[in-house]
Amino acid sequence: MEIDKIIHEPARLRIMMILSGVDEVDFSFLLSTLEMTKGNLSSHMDRLEQAGYVEIFKNFNGKIPHTVYRLTKTGKTALSKYWKSIDEIRKSI
Amino acid sequence: MTNSLNKKAVQSKDIKEIPKWTRKYAQNRTLTILVLMAMVMLFGLFVAVLVGFPLALAVIGFRKGNMILGCVGIAVLVAVLVAIVKFMIIFLSKFGGKNRGLIDQLIELRIYGKEGTTSISLPKITKKMRGLDYILGAIGLIYIVEVNHLCMVGYITFKYQQPLMALFFVPAFVFEYFFLQRPKVGHLVLLWPILYAIHAILILAGVPIFFTGNLGILNMPVPLIGYAFLAYMIVHLYSRYALKKLKRITHLEGDTTDGD
Numbered sequence: 428m429e430i431d432k433i434i435h436e437p438a439r440l441r442i443m444m445i446l447s448g449v450d451e452v453d454f455s456f457l458l459s460t461l462e463m464t465k466g467n468l469s470s471h472m473d474r475l476e477q478a479g480y481v482e483i484f485k486n487f488n489g490k491i492p493h494t495v496y497r498l499t500k501t502g503k504t505a506l507s508k509y510w511k512s513i514d515e516i517r518k519s520i
Numbered sequence: 521m522t523n524s525l526n527k528k529a530v531q532s533k534d535i536k537e538i539p540k541w542t543r544k545y546a547q548n549r550t551l552t553i554l555v556l557m558a559m560v561m562l563f564g565l566f567v568a569v570l571v572g573f574p575l576a577l578a579v580i581g582f583r584k585g586n587m588i589l590g591c592v593g594i595a596v597l598v599a600v601l602v603a604i605v606k607f608m609i610i611f612l613s614k615f616g617g618k619n620r621g622l623i624d625q626l627i628e629l630r631i632y633g634k635e636g637t638t639s640i641s642l643p644k645i646t647k648k649m650r651g652l653d654y655i656l657g658a659i660g661l662i663y664i665v666e667v668n669h670l671c672m673v674g675y676i677t678f679k680y681q682q683p684l685m686a687l688f689f690v691p692a693f694v695f696e697y698f699f700l701q702r703p704k705v706g707h708l709v710l711l712w713p714i715l716y717a718i719h720a721i722l723i724l725a726g727v728p729i730f731f732t733g734n735l736g737i738l739n740m741p742v743p744l745i746g747y748a749f750l751a752y753m754i755v756h757l758y759s760r761y762a763l764k765k766l767k768r769i770t771h772l773e774g775d776t777t778d779g780d
Contacts, residue, residue: 441538441770448539449546449638456636460763461770488629513532 430516433478434509438463439471443480443506446498451484454494472496480505534769541766546638547706548759550752552628557749570600635763640704649699656692663688668740678736679723682743686720689713689744708758712751719743 434440441461446452458468475481480502484495498506578593580586615623628637645653667684670676676684693713697705723730731738 437772440535441772444535444538445542445638445766445770448542450641452542452638453636455634456638459635460767461772462767463772488625510536517532 430512431505431509433474433480434505436471438467439475440509442471442475443498443502446481446496447503447506451495451497453496457496475502478502478505538766538769541762541769542638543640544706545759545762545766546640547704548708548755548762549632549638550709550755550759551631552624554749554752554756555627555631556624557745557752561745567604570604571597574600642704643700643702645700653696653700656695660688660692664740668737671736671739678732678739679730681736681739682730683720683723685740685744686716690717690720706755706758708755709751711754712748715747715751716743719747 434443438461442457445457445460454468454472457463457472458465461468463471472481472483476483478501480499482497482499484497486493486495574593574596576593578590578597581588581590581593664685667676667681671678671681690713693716694710697710701709719729731742
């Protein structure tokens with residue numbers, strides 16, 4: 428049984444789980460909820476985007492840049508597969 | 521080893537709750553509505569004072585035969601009404617039509633700017649549902665005006681004003697919630713029609729929780745706005761609880777947080 432290493436990283440797992448609960452989440456929400464630095468969060472989001480798990484939408488709130496994230500279908504599938512693998516591993520121990 | 525496995529199992533059980541608490545938080549962020557409600561109430565009071573003062577001045581002037589005072593009252597009243605209409609035109613040109621909802625966004629940004637935003641889309645509303653919503657609004661408006669009118673002329677006693685209002689508002693709100701707002705808004709907002717219905721039942725059971733005499737006119741707005749305010753305040757507090765819970769679960773204890 429193989430575990431998705433992109434999702435298995437604790438911070439990314441939490442990000443994916445937050446995104447799976449709602450339709451969209453912005454950068455500030457993830458930043459304040461996960462209490463991470465901007466740089467760390469950005470690099471995690473880049474990894475998730477590269478994997479095709481997350482979609483990024485950039486717009487402006489007045490003059491302030493506003494970045495919104497959404498979980499893709501691939502991301503949803505990967506996340507449910509991840510939990511399936513984790514549960515199976517736990518059962519087998 | 522067993523302890524570590526147990527700890528991991530508990531941790532993953534908690535992590536599985538992240539979507540639930542994120543959702544609960546997003547569905548119950550009602551501070552924007554509370555602020556909007558307060559703004560509308562304050563604006564209503566402000567307009568009432570602005571209109572009421574010159575109107576009272578004019579009535580007193582004409583009653584006492586003081587034409588100058590009466591005319592000054594009328595002139596001020598006209599000026600106030602022109603200013604209100606002008607303000608409404610400017611306000612609607614900025615926040616009405618295509619910009620509908622912009623004021624909510626601006627308030628939300630001010631309140632939740634640092635906290636960030638999460639959102640759940642509104643349900644897909646069919647044309648039939650939208651039409652039904654408009655029809656319900658029109659019926660509601662006629663019903664409210666007529667019930668108030670019948671109370672004013674004495675056909676209905678003030679005691680039954682709120683229960684009669686509940687006959688429309690409670691099912692209308694439940695319809696709005698289940699067909700037009702869910703799942704964007706959480707179940708807790710149903711507290712409002714529940715409290716409003718309980719108030720009506722208590723009145724019918726003989727509990728004297730209604731206004732009479734000159735204050736009878738308050739039977740419509742006070743329970744309506746009061747329970748809405750109370751319900752949305754409870755919903756808002758619940759969203760704070762959900763966020764606290766979410767932060768506790770998502771807190772990374774000594775885990776690596778870089779992107780590699």
